[in-house]
Amino acid sequence: MADVIVETGSIVAGADSYISVVDATAYLISRGLGDVWDVVDDKDAALRKATDYMIQAYRSRWSGNRVSPNQKLDWPRAWVPVEDVSSDYGGYYYVAANVVPDEVKFACAELALQSNSATLNPNLERAQSSVKMGEIAITYDPLSSETPRYRAIDQMLGAYLCASGSMAKLVRA
Secondary structure, eight states, rough: OOOOOOSSSSOTTTTTTOOOOHHHHHHHHHTTTEEEEEEHHHHHHHHHHHHHHHHHHHHBBSEESSSSTOOOSSSSSOOEEEEEESSTTOOEEEEOOOOOHHHHHHHHHHHHHHHHSSSSSSOOOOOOSEEEETTTTEOOOOOOOSOOOOOOHHHGGGBBBBOOTTOOOOOOO
16 A cells, blocks of 8 residues: 655645654654554555544534635644733634644544554444343443543644533633
């Protein structure tokens, strides 16, 4: 299979990943996950799966707007406000419209690693409320979701996502 085509922020034609295999490897090694990543046979395919999942899971939740209607991936984006936590005065700044933030790249690497051991977006089946086999009985919470959630990824990307539910992000002009 061909190497991934990485989106750099310049709307790369045919881009199919937010991070290269080399950069994903460096990131995962720095997190002590190099041995687990080494087991992944097709790292390019894993990165494509991760990018596909990010599009499916976050497309309607990203802040700002895609730079071009013709771009394949959701990044780069324009008008994405991010809280300036490094300033004593608070406030916001806007992500440059020609970059893919590191958090987006790193989330892609983390999801690629997950894709080696599980389907990121599995088909759902009707939930069972209880199962009994002999003396052993298991009752499931009827309100819990069957859909896997990647909480660490949601938190990693939180600065770039719109608020959900009854909460709204306030941006000062």
